[in-house]
Amino acid sequence: MTVTFDLINTVYNAAMWLLTSIGLRKIFDKCGLMGLYAFVPGYRYRELGKCSRKETEGRICMILEVASIVFGAIGTAIDSTTREGLLLELIAVVSAITLVILTIRIAAGLCRTFGTRKFWILLWTLVPAVPALIWGYSKKYQPIYLNREEEDEILAGTMPAELAIPADAGDIGAGEAKDGSGLYIRLRERTVWDFLRKRYLLKDICLTIPNGSLVLLLGGSGSGKTTLVNAIIGYEKADADMILNGQNIYENYDKMKYRIGFVPQQDLLRMNDTVIRTLQDAAELRLPSNMADKRKAERLEDVMDTLGLTAGCHGLVSKKSGGQKKRISIGMELVSDPELFILDEPDSGLDGVIARELFQRLRDVADSGKIVIAITHTPDRVVDMFDKVIVLARDSGRVGRLAFYGSPNEARAFFGKQSMEEIVRSVNRTSEGGEGRADEFISRFAVERTDSLMLQENGKEGSSDEREA
Amino acid sequence: MSGKLEYKGRLSQIPIYLGKLFRMFVYQSDWKALPMAALIAGLVTFAVGANLFKTQEGTLQGGFALVCVCIWNGFFNSIQVICRERTIIKREHRAGMHITSYVASHMIYQAFLCAMQIVIILGVCHLMMVQFPEKGLITPWFMVDLSITLFLITYAADMMSLAISALVHNTTTAMTVMPFMLIFQLVFSGGLVRLSGDAERITDLTVAKWGLQGICTLGNYNSLPMVALWNMIFRFKDIDLYGEKPIAAILNEIQSRDMLDLVLQKSGEYSQNAQYVYTVENLTNCWLHLAGVIVVFALIAVILLEFVDSDKR
Numbered sequence: 001m002t003v004t005f006d007l008i009n010t011v012y013n014a015a016m017w018l019l020t021s022i023g024l025r026k027i028f029d030k031c032g033l034m035g036l037y038a039f040v041p042g043y044r045y046r047e048l049g050k051c052s053r054k055e056t057e058g059r060i061c062m063i064l065e066v067a068s069i070v071f072g073a074i075g076t077a078i079d080s081t082t083r084e085g086l087l088l089e090l091i092a093v094v095s096a097i098t099l100v101i102l103t104i105r106i107a108a109g110l111c112r113t114f115g116t117r118k119f120w121i122l123l124w125t126l127v128p129a130v131p132a133l134i135w136g137y138s139k140k141y142q143p144i145y146l147n148r149e150e151e152d153e154i155l156a157g158t159m160p161a162e163l164a165i166p167a168d169a170g171d172i173g174a175g176e177a178k179d180g181s182g183l184y185i186r187l188r189e190r191t192v193w194d195f196l197r198k199r200y201l202l203k204d205i206c207l208t209i210p211n212g213s214l215v216l217l218l219g220g221s222g223s224g225k226t227t228l229v230n231a232i233i234g235y236e237k238a239d240a241d242m243i244l245n246g247q248n249i250y251e252n253y254d255k256m257k258y259r260i261g262f263v264p265q266q267d268l269l270r271m272n273d274t275v276i277r278t279l280q281d282a283a284e285l286r287l288p289s290n291m292a293d294k295r296k297a298e299r300l301e302d303v304m305d306t307l308g309l310t311a312g313c314h315g316l317v318s319k320k321s322g323g324q325k326k327r328i329s330i331g332m333e334l335v336s337d338p339e340l341f342i343l344d345e346p347d348s349g350l351d352g353v354i355a356r357e358l359f360q361r362l363r364d365v366a367d368s369g370k371i372v373i374a375i376t377h378t379p380d381r382v383v384d385m386f387d388k389v390i391v392l393a394r395d396s397g398r399v400g401r402l403a404f405y406g407s408p409n410e411a412r413a414f415f416g417k418q419s420m421e422e423i424v425r426s427v428n429r430t431s432e433g434g435e436g437r438a439d440e441f442i443s444r445f446a447v448e449r450t451d452s453l454m455l456q457e458n459g460k461e462g463s464s465d466e467r468e469a
Numbered sequence: 470m471s472g473k474l475e476y477k478g479r480l481s482q483i484p485i486y487l488g489k490l491f492r493m494f495v496y497q498s499d500w501k502a503l504p505m506a507a508l509i510a511g512l513v514t515f516a517v518g519a520n521l522f523k524t525q526e527g528t529l530q531g532g533f534a535l536v537c538v539c540i541w542n543g544f545f546n547s548i549q550v551i552c553r554e555r556t557i558i559k560r561e562h563r564a565g566m567h568i569t570s571y572v573a574s575h576m577i578y579q580a581f582l583c584a585m586q587i588v589i590i591l592g593v594c595h596l597m598m599v600q601f602p603e604k605g606l607i608t609p610w611f612m613v614d615l616s617i618t619l620f621l622i623t624y625a626a627d628m629m630s631l632a633i634s635a636l637v638h639n640t641t642t643a644m645t646v647m648p649f650m651l652i653f654q655l656v657f658s659g660g661l662v663r664l665s666g667d668a669e670r671i672t673d674l675t676v677a678k679w680g681l682q683g684i685c686t687l688g689n690y691n692s693l694p695m696v697a698l699w700n701m702i703f704r705f706k707d708i709d710l711y712g713e714k715p716i717a718a719i720l721n722e723i724q725s726r727d728m729l730d731l732v733l734q735k736s737g738e739y740s741q742n743a744q745y746v747y748t749v750e751n752l753t754n755c756w757l758h759l760a761g762v763i764v765v766f767a768l769i770a771v772i773l774l775e776f777v778d779s780d781k782r
Contacts, residue, residue: 235563235778258476258565268560272496273489284485285565288474316496333564 016129023132027051030136031113031143042066045106051143052109057102064099068092100125110135115144180246182210183232183340183371190224190231190238200399201227202238207390207405211245211339214359214366214385215373216408218420219392220428224400225375226265228392229342232373233260244340244371258286261333265344267325269332271318275309278317279331286336303335306361323354330358334365341365343374352381359385379420383408389420393427393438403427403441415441479567486566486574499582502546506586509538510593518599522688525695525737532684533660535590536677539619540654542586543626543676544647547579551634551774552643559777568774575631576767583623587616606687606752614687614752621759622680626654628766629676635773638780676762682744683755690745694733698740 024038049058107124190202231238242249347355391404428434520527605614658677
C-alpha cells in the first residue's frame with residue numbers, strides 16, 4: 001500500500017515538474033530568455049527571477065532547489081529516525097518554507113510583469129503547472145512592463161563596446177582647475193558582488209571640479225548618484241582616483257574625512273537631543289581637538305547664523321520643522337568647514353521658497369572657495385545658482401555612466417531641452433516614463449569629449465611649435 | 470591654527486557620547502526603566518520575598534525570581550539602544566566616531582542604569598519587609614555582596630542584549646529575538662528545570678546559572694532548613710492504617726518535643742547542593758563568570774558595529 005502511494009506521489013511530482021517546465025519554456029520565450037532553461041533544475045528559478053524582476057529571489061531559489069536535490073539524494077541513504085536523518089529533515093522543512101515564501105514573491109513579480117490579478121499567486125504557489133501552461137501557451141498573457149527593446153536592455157548584460165568610454169580618455173574641466181586644486185575624479189569602475197556575480201554600478205567617470213563651484217548632480221533613480229557620491233568621499237571605495245586639492249582621498253582617508261562633509265538624504269539626527277547640543281557635539285567630533293574652544297564656539301555661532309538656527313536652538317530636534325531639521329543636518333557637517341561638501345537631496349520635503357533659501361546658503365558656502373555638490377530631484381527651481389551640472393545615466397547594461405558634465409546652459413544645448421527635469425526624463429528609461437536615450441547621450445558625450453581633448457592636445461602642440469619657431 | 474591637526478581620540482570621544490546618552494535619559498523614555506524596575510521588584514518580593522534567605526526552597530525560588538528581574542531589566546535596558554540609531558551611527562562613524570568610544574559610553578551609561586535599578590530593587594525589598602542576613606561573604610556586609618551580585622547579573626544581561634542590538638538592524642528584529650534569549654536564560658539556568666548531560670554543560674553559558682549560584686551561595690543555602698519534606702509529609706498526616714494514624718502521631722511527637730526546627734535543619738543537610746557551598750572562592754567564581762560574560766559581549770558588540778559601514782542603504 002505504502003509502495004503504491006509513494007509511487008503515485010513520485011509520478012505525480014514528476015508530471016507536475018514536467019508540465020511546469022513545458023509552460024515555463026513558453027514564458028521564458030515571451031520574456032526573451034532561452035526556453036530550454038526551463039528544463040534545467042534550479043537554473044529555471046534563476047531565469048524565472050529575471051522574468052519577474054526578482055533576480056535575488058530567483059538565485060536563492062536556484063540554490064535551494066539544487067540543495068534539496070543533493071540533500072534528497074543523501075536522505076535516501078540515511079535512516080530518517082537517526083539524528084542525522086532528523087537533521088536533514090529539519091533542513092528540508094526550513095528550505096521548503098523559504099522556497100514557498102520566495103516563490104510567492106516571484107509569483108507576485110510575475111503577476112506585475114504580465115499585468116494579471118493577484119489570485120494567480122496562489123496557483124503559482126500550489127500548482128505552478130497550471131499558471132505556467134496557461135500563461136505560456138495563451139496569447140492573452142504577455143509581459144506588459146516592457147517592450148522588446150527594453151527587455152533586451154535588462155536581460156542582455158553590458159553596454160555595447162562602441163559606447164564604452166576608455167578609462168584613460170582624459171578629464172573634463174581640468175583646464176579650469178589650476179595647480180592641482182579642486183576635485184579630480186577618475187572612476188574606472190565601481191562594482192559589487194551579488195551572489196557570486198560581479199555587478200557594475202558605475203563605470204568610466206572622469207572629470208575635474210574647480211574650487212568655488214556649486215555642482216548639480218542629476219540622474220534618474222538607480223543611475224548611481226549616491227553610489228558616486230559615496231565613492232567620491234571614500235566611504236565606499238571604487239576603482240578610482242579621487243584627488244582633492246592635490247591629496248588622494250582614498251590614500252589619506254583617515255585625515256581627509258574631516259575635510260569632507262556629507263549630508264545624507266534622511267535627517268539622521270537624534271530627535272530627543274537639543275539643537276545646540278547636537279551641533280556642539282558635531283563640532284567636538286569634527287573640529288580639531290587642538291583648536292581653541294573660543295574658535296570652536298565662534299565657528300558654531302557662525303554656522304548657526306548662516307543656517308538660521310540660532311533662534312530656538314535650545315529646543316529639541318524633534319520639535320523642529322522639516323526644513324529646520326534639514327538645516328541642522330547640514331550644520332552638523334558644515335561646522336567642520338569642509339573643503340568638499342556633498343548633499344544628497346537636501347531639499348526633499350521642502351517647499352520652493354525654503355529650498356531656494358537653502359541653496360542660496362549653499363551658494364554662499366561655494367563662494368567661499370569650497371566645492372559643493374548637491375543631488376536634487378527638483379533642480380529647476382534652483383538651477384540658476386549652479387555652476388556645473390553632472391548628468392549620470394544608466395546605460396543598456398544597467399551601469400551608471402557619465403552622460404554630461406558642463407554648465408547648465410551647455411547642458412540645455414547638449415540635450416536640446418529647456419529644463420533639467422526634461423534632461424533627466426530624456427535619459428530615463430521608457431518604463432520609468434522617460435525617453436530611454438541614455439546610450440545615445442553617453443556615447444555622444446564620450447565622442448565630443450574625445451574630440452575636445454584632441455583639439456586641446458593639438459592646440460598645445462601647435463603653441464609649443466610656435467614657441468620653438 | 471598651525472601645526473598638525475589632531476582630532477578627538479577614543480578616550481576623549483567617550484564624554485561626548487556619554488553626555489548624549491544622559492540627555493536621552495532625561496528627554497527620551499529611558500528613565501522609565503527605573504519605575505519599571507521598582508514595579509517588577511515589588512511584585513516579585515510580594516510573591517516570594519517572605520521565605521527568601523530563610524529556607525532552602527524560599528531562597529531558591531526567591532533567588533531565581535530576583536535573577537529573572539535582573540535579566541529582564543538588563544535586557545530591556547539596552548535591547549533597542551543601538552539598533553534604533555544604526556543609521557545615525559553609520560553617519561557618525563563616517564564623520565570620525567570611534568566604535569570603541571561609542572560602545573564604551575554605552576557601557577558606562579548602562580552601568581549607571583543598572584546600578585540605579587539595583588538600588589531601587591533593594592529599596593523595594595526593604596520596604597516589603599524582606600529580611601536579609603547581615604554578614605557578607607566577601608565584604609563584611611551582606612547587602613554590599615548582594616548588590617554586587619545583582620548588579621553583575623543585570624549588567625551581564627544588559628551587555629548581552631547590547632550585543633544583540635548591535636547585531637540586528639531594526640527594533641522589530643531586536644524585540645523578536647529578545648524573548649528567545651530570555652527563555653534560553655531561564656530554561657538553562659538549572660534553577661527550575663533539572664538538566665543533565667550535554668544540557669547541563671549549556672547552563673555554564675547562561676547568566677542565570679551564575680547569578681542564581683551567586684545568590685544561593687551568598688544566602689548560605691546549604692545551611693538553611695528545608696521545609697519541602699515536612700510539608701509533603703504533613704499532607705499525608707490523615708492516612709489511616711488499621712484504625713491508626715501513624716504519620717500524624719509522628720508529626721505530633723516531633724512538635725510536642727519541640728524538634729521541628731531540628732528536623733527541618735536535618736532535612737536541609739540532606740539536600741545540600743555542592744554548587745552553593747558557602748565559600749569566598751565559590752562566590753568569586755560566580756562574579757568572575759559574570760564579569761567574563763560582560764567583557765565578551767561588549768567585545769562582540771564592538772566587533773559587530775565595526776561592520777556598520779557595510780550596511781546596505
